[in-house]
Amino acid sequence: MSNISKTSQSPEKCLKAESSFQGGYFQFKQLELEIKFLAADLVQIDWKYPVPPVPYGIIAQDWPMVETTFEQRQNEWIISSSKLKVLVSQEGSITFYTTDGQLLREELPPQRQGQQWLHQAKLQLEEHIYGLGERAAPLNLRTSPNTDEPPRSYQMWNYDMGGRYGPGADPLYLCIPLYLGLHAQGSYLIFYENPYRATFSFKDVARAEFEGGALRYYVASGEPAQLLKRYTELTGRPVLPPYWAFGYHQSRWGYETEEVIRSVAQGFITHNLPLSAIHLDIDCQNGFRAFTIDPDRFPKLANFSQELKERGVRLVTIINPGVKAERNRKLFEEGIAQDIFCKGEDGKLILAPVWPGMCAFPDFTNPQARHWWSRQYEYLLDLGIAGFWHDMNEPGVFTLWGDATLPTVTQHAMEGRGGDHREAHNVYGLLQAQAGYEALRNYQPELRPFIVSRAGWAGLQRYAWTWTGDIDITWQALAQTIPTVLNMGLSGIPYTGPDIGGFKGDPTAELYLRWFQMASFLPFCRTHSANNAKPRTPWSYGEPTLSIVRKFLKLRYSLLPYFYTLAWEANQTGYPLIRPLFWLDNEDRRLWDVEDSFLVGNALMVCPILKPEKRSRRVLVPKGHWYHFWDDQVLEGKCEIELDAPLEQIPLLVRAGSILPMETGQRLILHIYPLIEGYSQGYLYSDAKDGYGDWRLDTFTLAREEEGLELIRSEQGNYDFPYSEIELYLHGMKLQQVWVDGEEITDFSPEKLVCCLFNKVRLIVELMIVDS
Numbered sequence: 001m002s003n004i005s006k007t008s009q010s011p012e013k014c015l016k017a018e019s020s021f022q023g024g025y026f027q028f029k030q031l032e033l034e035i036k037f038l039a040a041d042l043v044q045i046d047w048k049y050p051v052p053p054v055p056y057g058i059i060a061q062d063w064p065m066v067e068t069t070f071e072q073r074q075n076e077w078i079i080s081s082s083k084l085k086v087l088v089s090q091e092g093s094i095t096f097y098t099t100d101g102q103l104l105r106e107e108l109p110p111q112r113q114g115q116q117w118l119h120q121a122k123l124q125l126e127e128h129i130y131g132l133g134e135r136a137a138p139l140n141l142r143t144s145p146n147t148d149e150p151p152r153s154y155q156m157w158n159y160d161m162g163g164r165y166g167p168g169a170d171p172l173y174l175c176i177p178l179y180l181g182l183h184a185q186g187s188y189l190i191f192y193e194n195p196y197r198a199t200f201s202f203k204d205v206a207r208a209e210f211e212g213g214a215l216r217y218y219v220a221s222g223e224p225a226q227l228l229k230r231y232t233e234l235t236g237r238p239v240l241p242p243y244w245a246f247g248y249h250q251s252r253w254g255y256e257t258e259e260v261i262r263s264v265a266q267g268f269i270t271h272n273l274p275l276s277a278i279h280l281d282i283d284c285q286n287g288f289r290a291f292t293i294d295p296d297r298f299p300k301l302a303n304f305s306q307e308l309k310e311r312g313v314r315l316v317t318i319i320n321p322g323v324k325a326e327r328n329r330k331l332f333e334e335g336i337a338q339d340i341f342c343k344g345e346d347g348k349l350i351l352a353p354v355w356p357g358m359c360a361f362p363d364f365t366n367p368q369a370r371h372w373w374s375r376q377y378e379y380l381l382d383l384g385i386a387g388f389w390h391d392m393n394e395p396g397v398f399t400l401w402g403d404a405t406l407p408t409v410t411q412h413a414m415e416g417r418g419g420d421h422r423e424a425h426n427v428y429g430l431l432q433a434q435a436g437y438e439a440l441r442n443y444q445p446e447l448r449p450f451i452v453s454r455a456g457w458a459g460l461q462r463y464a465w466t467w468t469g470d471i472d473i474t475w476q477a478l479a480q481t482i483p484t485v486l487n488m489g490l491s492g493i494p495y496t497g498p499d500i501g502g503f504k505g506d507p508t509a510e511l512y513l514r515w516f517q518m519a520s521f522l523p524f525c526r527t528h529s530a531n532n533a534k535p536r537t538p539w540s541y542g543e544p545t546l547s548i549v550r551k552f553l554k555l556r557y558s559l560l561p562y563f564y565t566l567a568w569e570a571n572q573t574g575y576p577l578i579r580p581l582f583w584l585d586n587e588d589r590r591l592w593d594v595e596d597s598f599l600v601g602n603a604l605m606v607c608p609i610l611k612p613e614k615r616s617r618r619v620l621v622p623k624g625h626w627y628h629f630w631d632d633q634v635l636e637g638k639c640e641i642e643l644d645a646p647l648e649q650i651p652l653l654v655r656a657g658s659i660l661p662m663e664t665g666q667r668l669i670l671h672i673y674p675l676i677e678g679y680s681q682g683y684l685y686s687d688a689k690d691g692y693g694d695w696r697l698d699t700f701t702l703a704r705e706e707e708g709l710e711l712i713r714s715e716q717g718n719y720d721f722p723y724s725e726i727e728l729y730l731h732g733m734k735l736q737q738v739w740v741d742g743e744e745i746t747d748f749s750p751e752k753l754v755c756c757l758f759n760k761v762r763l764i765v766e767l768m769i770v771d772s
């Protein structure tokens with residue numbers, strides 16, 4: 001993209017300013033501006049443009065009333081709510097303050113040249129920047145390779161990495177023009193409602209250069225949690241997936257026949273390993289065609305999927321958007337007859353090569369095309385396929401040179417108003433996911449859809465999961481996964497994870513193991529590899545790898561109630577399941593750059609091993625007290641310490657004050673990690689593990705009473721409590737006496753007791769943790 005020159009158009013002087021509904025309207029000599037508060041801490045800024053964006057990212061159009069004031073000062077106007085002040089200058093710069101006067105963000109007047117926009121904001125000295133969707137970059141996107149060099153720049157253009165990428169590659173498959181600024185005076189989030197190709201960079205200023213479209217954006221203020229809440233109110237809350245999606249997924253490009261898959265599934269049983277899903281890559285298709293199954297290699301898929309389901313294993317199949325261009329094939333002929341496919345300016349079909357050969361591409365910006373596409377899933381659903389994996393949907397095509405996607409002149413319906421691929425490219429995968437989601441909702445209204453999409457845009461969380469694509473088989477790539485997943489979560493996409501072990505090639509046993517240990521705590525826990533890789537299952541590497549992987553898989557399965565409860569929380573609030581450490585204390589600046597550890601919810605801190613032959617590592621611990629998961633030792637946070645990491649474990653810490661719900665069979669295990677002072681709390685969300693029926697939320701609170709401790713359970717919702725017994729597992733204390741709902745129990749050990757569903761448990765304990 002050419003840089004916007006100094007001669008480009010800026011707003012120039014303000015000629016007219018007036019208050020408008022919950023905001024203000026400004027007529028500058030060159031540009032018009034409309035500012036509107038959607039909530040006290042969320043503002044829409046619209047530099048008027050003749051063609052407004054199609055609201056693909058936005059879900060909330062109606063917002064409750066907000067009280068705002070509009071006042072004029074000497075050279076500026078101030079629009080305020082109870083939380084945020086927006087100052088507009090005569091020249092069109094916009095500054096955001098909290099109501100107590102903290103400077104959040106200082107924007108320069110935008111500049112426009114031809115169809116391009118340049119939007120800049122001054123960054124504070126220590127300001128850290130996060131987000132931008134999926135990035136192979138440091139957690140803090142402002143980190144420069146070298147201070148004298150130009151800043152890293154980040155492209156907004158969903159891109160197929162073609163089989164391999166490592167740290168520094170840009171762009172990746174799923175770009176979102178959103179970032180979060182965190183500095184000493186507060187934090188904010190900005191989301192540009194513009195899917196055009198853009199370039200972002202962050203040095204003294206944050207620069208966003210868009211190749212076209214409107215300059216309409218949203219600024220939210222508040223703590224990171226509140227920012228995610230507002231952003232997902234605007235763009236949609238993450239779906240609540242079926243429970244099984246949090247189990248382990250085994251995948252490989254190269255599972256060529258039913259027999260091969262049967263033996264993989266059998267291997268999990270033989271080796272006593274839990275398994276929830278197997279993914280079928282393009283090898284299951286007939287000539288790599290979308291919505292087909294090869295009849296020779298999968299002759300009885302309906303029976304086979306049923307057989308696997310009875311063992312608790314679901315099948316997920318790949319779907320690529322390209323439809324093979326071939327006469328006399330129903331899918332292609334129908335698409336032609338119904339005018340579904342993308343065309344060029346000359347009205348001719350756009351064809352490009354992907355796996356099956358030359359393909360036509362449905363125009364997902366056309367509602368009829370989405371509808372037509374959504375009808376195609378039925379065939380696979382009838383065969384018992386439980387979920388779909390949308391690949392190559394940037395869309396990626398095979399070219400020897402140039403941009404490996406559709407030509408920018410490709411025409412798109414854009415819901416009827418018309419546009420071209422420059423605008424439609426980044427929303428292509430999002431709209432395919434929407435079509436897939438609708439297919440599953442219509443076909444099986446009693447089940448919740450499971451879709452994994454490689455590409456996407458703002459709002460993908462409403463429909464699908466994603467994964468981090470064709471990541472390299474290196475230790476650096478393993479380490480990259482953490483900031484990538486964290487920045488995705490801060491961009492509203494909570495469900496992601498890597499190909500365990502990397503995509504193309506064969507990781508060493510140690511790399512595979514360390515990768516597995518980390519991924520056991522990520523939302524999407526899937527091993528996947530390319531067709532040239534050796535089979536990669538937990539038993540491929542023999543012992544001790546197999547036993548250690550088993551231990552981590554079993555730990556993962558026992559943590560499923562916690563993951564599921566966090567998914568419910570994500571669905572209610574937009575909070576990511578995987579959080580950066582500063583989520584717990586954004587005033588502790590040491591945490592702003594931590595990208596080698598992560599939080600699962602607020603209770604668990606995971607510190608993976610990211611280098612070969614390491615048997616211990618440094619860990620930066622946030623404030624508060626923390627328990628070692630493996631041996632219950634307590635440490636005081638706000639420190640940096642070296643922790644052991646023999647091959648069979650990685651440092652795992654549990655925040656004091658947490659009650660962690662875990663399970664084994666029909667037994668719920670509440671792991672209670674008390675604080676010295678104050679109360680401890682945990683939640684448990686339950687429902688039928690799928691569908692849209694009744695649900696319940698149990699809240700467990702442990703508080704200090706005059707004599708001992710009291711654990712109170714309160715409930716919401718109508719679903720029956722799903723466990724037949726509850727084990728209370730006490731950490732950092734020894735049980736001496738206990739009453740469950742008033743009745744004394746004598747059958748207990750110093751650390752645990754088993755009871756039925758209770759309302760109140762009174763505990764006399766000896767506290768083992770000492771005040772420091």
Ligand code: GLC
Pocket residue numbers: 162163252253281282318391392454469470528529530
């Ligand atoms: C792409 C996908 C990869 C898949 C392969 C073959 O590279 O990213 O996951 O295995 O295509 O379908």
